[in-house]
Amino acid sequence: xxxxxxxxxxxxxxxxxxxxxxxxxxxxxxxxxxxxxxxxxxxxxxxxxxxxxxxxxxxxxxxxxxxxxxxxxxxxxxxxxxxxxxxxxxxxxxxxxxxxxxxxxxxxxxxxxxxxxxxxxxxxxxxxxxxxxxxxxxxxxxxxxxxxxxxxxxxxxxxxxxxxxxxxxxxxxxxxxxxxxxxxxxxxxxxxxxxxxxxxxxxxxxxxxxxxxxxxxxxxxxxxxxxxxxxxxxxxxxxxxxxxxxxxxxxxxxxxxxxxxxxxxxxxxxxxxxxxxxxxxxxxxxxxxxxxxxxxxxxxxxxxxxxxxxxxxxxxxxxxxxxxxxxxxxxxxxxxxxxxxxxxxxxxxxxxxxxxxxxxxxxxxxxxxxxxxxxxxxxxxxxxxxxxxxxxxxx
Ligand code: ATP
Ligand code: MG
Numbered sequence: 079x080x081x082x083x084x085x086x087x088x089x090x091x092x093x094x095x096x097x098x099x100x101x102x103x104x105x106x107x108x109x110x111x112x113x114x115x116x117x118x119x120x121x122x123x124x125x126x127x128x129x130x131x132x133x134x135x136x137x138x139x140x141x142x143x144x145x146x147x148x149x150x151x152x153x154x155x156x157x158x159x160x161x162x163x164x165x166x167x168x169x170x171x172x173x174x175x176x177x178x179x180x181x182x183x184x185x186x187x188x189x190x191x192x193x194x195x196x197x198x199x200x201x202x203x204x205x206x207x208x209x210x211x212x213x214x215x216x217x218x219x220x221x222x223x224x225x226x227x228x229x230x231x232x233x234x235x236x237x238x239x240x241x242x243x244x245x246x247x248x249x250x251x252x253x254x255x256x257x258x259x260x261x262x263x264x265x266x267x268x269x270x271x272x273x274x275x276x277x278x279x280x281x282x283x284x285x286x287x288x289x290x291x292x293x294x295x296x297x298x299x300x301x302x303x304x305x306x307x308x309x310x311x312x313x314x315x316x317x318x319x320x321x322x323x324x325x326x327x328x329x330x331x332x333x334x335x336x337x338x339x340x341x342x343x344x345x346x347x348x349x350x351x352x353x354x355x356x357x358x359x360x361x362x363x364x365x366x367x368x369x370x371x372x373x374x375x376x377x378x379x380x381x382x383x384x385x386x387x388x389x390x391x392x393x394x395x396x397x398x399x400x401x402x403x404x405x406x407x408x409x410x411x412x413x414x415x416x417x418x419x420x421x422x423x424x425x426x427x428x429x430x431x432x433x434x435x436x437x438x439x440x441x442x443x444x445x446x447x448x449x450x451x452x453x454x455x456x457x458x459x460x461x462x463x464x465x466x467x468x469x470x471x472x473x
Pocket of ligand 1: 262263264265266267270286289364365366371372375422423424
């Protein structure tokens with residue numbers, strides 16, 4: 079039986095964005111992600127895309143898994159395609175949904191008829207097919223208000239499509255419709271969630287990670303790459319920059335007041351990230367900060383870090399509680415990697431009593447001891463570049 083995939087992106091997602099840009103980018107993303115699994119064609123009509131496999135017997139479970147991680151899709155269905163003839167539609171529906179229908183008690187039929195030449199009107203299709211399904215499935219009852227399963231028939235140009243309940247999509251905007259931003263990624267729980275949250279709004283991601291060998295290990299670095307790989311199942315390719323941060327941290331520790339070490343370190347991270355962002359054509363920086371979570375995330379601390387960058391800083395988790403962040407990290411499967419116990423550069427040289435309310439003046443004064451531009455220049459020069467792309471490994 080011929081199976082196709084119907085992709086629904088819904089009108090709401092198109093607000094403020096021109097439809098063809100949205101669709102073009104969504105098609106490009108789908109092609110890129112699915113091409114490892116099968117050959118296929120994509121056609122569009124109204125708010126639907128039809129993906130028609132050309133390969134024989136494609137792995138539909140893999141297809142489902144990939145599509146459910148493509149942003150910009152509200153929902154999708156795997157459907158049987160058959161000839162536009164009511165007897166064929168009835169037989170195909172009962173056969174195609176046989177295994178699905180046994181696990182439900184109630185159903186209804188919905189018909190969508192974009193081919194207005196089809197001899198039966200939508201209510202007639204529903205009656206015909208509903209009656210036939212009942213005659214073949216004695217355990218089922220019709221419930222038009224709250225059915226367990228909606229059997230949908232869509233009569234379109236070339237075929238009739240038949241499917242059961244729609245599968246939920248990842249929502250959001252296609253990656254690439256909102257521009258490009260750099261995520262400051264640590265090995266923690268928060269920053270991968272922040273990255274995912276902003277990719278969902280259509281941003282292409284680059285990533286910057288600060289490593290402080292030998293205080294931080296190669297395994298800590300690998301953990302970050304593993305986290306990015308998970309995020310990249312949703313966001314697509316992530317250009318990743320591993321910045322050596324040891325020298326900067328040692329200079330701060332030796333030359334600045336202890337209680338300001340963390341805030342100055344964060345300002346140095348922010349400045350370095352901005353430099354890489356601009357070089358890469360990124361128009362914003364993303365962090366995983368959440369207000370008040372730790373000393374460096376109080377409002378005065380955030381104010382001190384915010385001011386060193388001249389591009390927007392997105393903090394999508396700023397108003398979230400830890401348990402809300404954890405729930406997302408479990409959903410996107412980064413949690414188990416994040417809790418592996420490898421040290422991050424933020425956890426070394428941590429002052430016993432970091433200043434909770436640093437002022438800009440005192441921080442700026444303390445930083446006079448550092449040759450900021452030179453330190454950042456050297457760090458950027460020695461940065462390592464890695465491309466993370468989960469879709470390359472998908473088959
Ligand atoms: P996370 O769970 O993301 O590590 P956190 O709660 O541990 O966050 P901090 O350590 O204060 O908080 O870091 C705040 C944010 O700063 C992180 O979410 C991340 O965006 C950025 N950050 C922290 N450490 C690094 C690092 N080593 N490299 C790049 N960015 C970092
Ligand atoms: Mg952290």
